[in-house]
Amino acid sequence: MKKALTFQEKYDASGRKDSFYEGVFITAVKTTGIFCRPSCRARKPKIENVVFYDTAQEALQNGFRPCKLCKPMEKMDETPEYIKNIIKELHENSYLRIRDGSLRQRGIEPSHIRRWFKKHHNTTFHSYQRMLRINTAFNSIKQGKTITNSAFDSGYDSLSGFNDSYRSIFGDSATHFDEKSVINIIRLTTPIGAMFACASDQGICLLEFTDRRMLDTEFKDLCKRLNAVILPGTNPHLEHVQAELSEYFSGKRKKFTVPLDTPGTDFQQSVWKILQNIVFGETQSYKQQAIAINNAQAIRAVASANGNNRVSIIIPCHRVIGSNGHLVGYGGGVHRKKWLLDFEKSNSKEP
Template sequence: MLITNLDKRKQYYQALLAKDQGYIGIFYAGVKTTSVFCIATCRAKKPKYENVEFFSTFKEALDAGYRPCKICKPTENSNAAPSEVIKAIALITQNPKTKISDMILKEHQISPETIRRWFKKNYGITFQTYQRMYRINNAFQELKIGKNVINTAYDTGYESLSGFGYTYKKIMKNAPSQNTNNEIILVNRLTTPLGPMFICATNQGICLLEFVDRRMLETEFKQLQTQLNTKIIFGENSHIVQAKNEIDEYFQGRRKYFAVKLHTPGTDFQQTVWDSLKQIPYGKLTTYKEQAENINNPHAIRAVASANGFNRIAIIIPCHRVIGSNGELMGYGGGLERKRWLIEHEKNIQIKTKSILSTQIRLIQNKVFYYQKYD
């Protein structure tokens, strides 16, 4: 929300002047004269008090019409994991069979309190729960290739078979000896210039990519688990790693097409609509009406719009490229300001690409003219 309390506004303004790291993520400062918003530690020239307003979340700043500052990158740096969290996660991924205790964290100069607060705020679970999910995922993969339950339990760091079985069943909803042929859904987190996103994948490919504040996100998780008859646990596979790299390249303007594999359970009609979305060229816009016509169902405009709304894979399946027939932005789960940002981002990259291409053509033409003249 917009901060209107006078004392708090003054407090936040002083924190902005002091570049106080303790206020990162606490407020977002919208600068009226430049239409950008910043986090507390921004290095840009500070605005006058009367030219700044404060918001509780970056989404509220976006909704108010402000753009992310290119210097402090507020949607990235306020939500990216701090160095201590990155080190703690690395300990888990590098030692998936070891329980990372508070003592081990302290040995690596990591504050257990900082880790607990960050995981609870950003994932909604404790660090130990996150860690258990990684260990159980590792156990699941080993059971899947035929390793017996007893060896898996002890190799995964559990001191008793009963303790392993209890934890495994609590997370996977089945005993370790059951249903290892079923696949699971892994969920991870990434940061982008528009804020953090959750990314999910099965062995077949990416099945969800959504902003963490997307409406109905919990419902999407439940529907996905029901459709695939499996559970979601924290982890990472090759599809997630590839998608993270490709999304990063997209935001840097270095990627226009995605190669990562997708897994998109849905009705036949939804699959047809989602396939049509993937055919919309980078930097181009279409309407729901045109999309309906493209799938040879011109009267299904509302049904097409509804199927677009059920798309769980933002950006990669580019529903942000569909607008109303009147040119208005409509229906985007991540928020209309994000939709506007994505459209402008692709438009600017296209203009930049054309400019570079035109320059290259002129250089070639000049060289040809030179050689023709002096040959």
């Protein structure tokens, strides 16, 4: 397996304030008694004053206290509680429109929430609300309600305003609702970074780290394959996956049961099925995967199918390593791959 990061590599990463190494190590400073995330924006300490730990718990046990700036005891990019409450409120009442005045009445600075949604959802707060309303209206129409009733029930003041919003998202009028489907998306946080989870009516169709390269390409490809648009919202599969991921990261779950919806070629499906058969805490090589599908020469094709997997962790492509035992490419980052493998190995033994 690929060797661990050296002291110098960790020091250089912390100097770059690199969030890519979140969950990989903790930086503790002997002169201040404080420990930080790799991405902390505090001034870079002198190398002779630094000690590295694998976890925040180890730093605490050695007498260091958490940094108040980067808050290493909290999950990276955790959604602030006040935003969680607003998102919950909007999901429960799509008719609601939260404008700047309403935010100020709640003691919330509108610019703060605007920046947060732009950074973490790549959309404006008001666009997020509009997409939720359209999603509610779409589901209402699909259930048999009229377009007019669905529009007004979802908080639109006029039918023309609803039609313009609907067309801007779906590319057609609401009368053609049966020609498209909706993929619901949520953002969740884990010990090694934030993730997007997407689900159709059939199951989870995407689970990726939010900083994954080519994520936009994955979104577009998924929409094309399922003839759908991605909108904020929830469904039973997203609630299911959040519960199972929480159990997984607490070391209580080794196998997932949430339904999946993974469009792909027959070959890709066969590779993804083999991936799901790799036991928690164990690894396979691409060659072993190729042999398992009775095509020992298809190593490169197998590697490509692994790379096209959109459902991280649940379809565990992180459990595939090189024939020489080294870690190889992983969409979420090789260091996350190492973290997952180390985590599973340490939790693989039955109590």
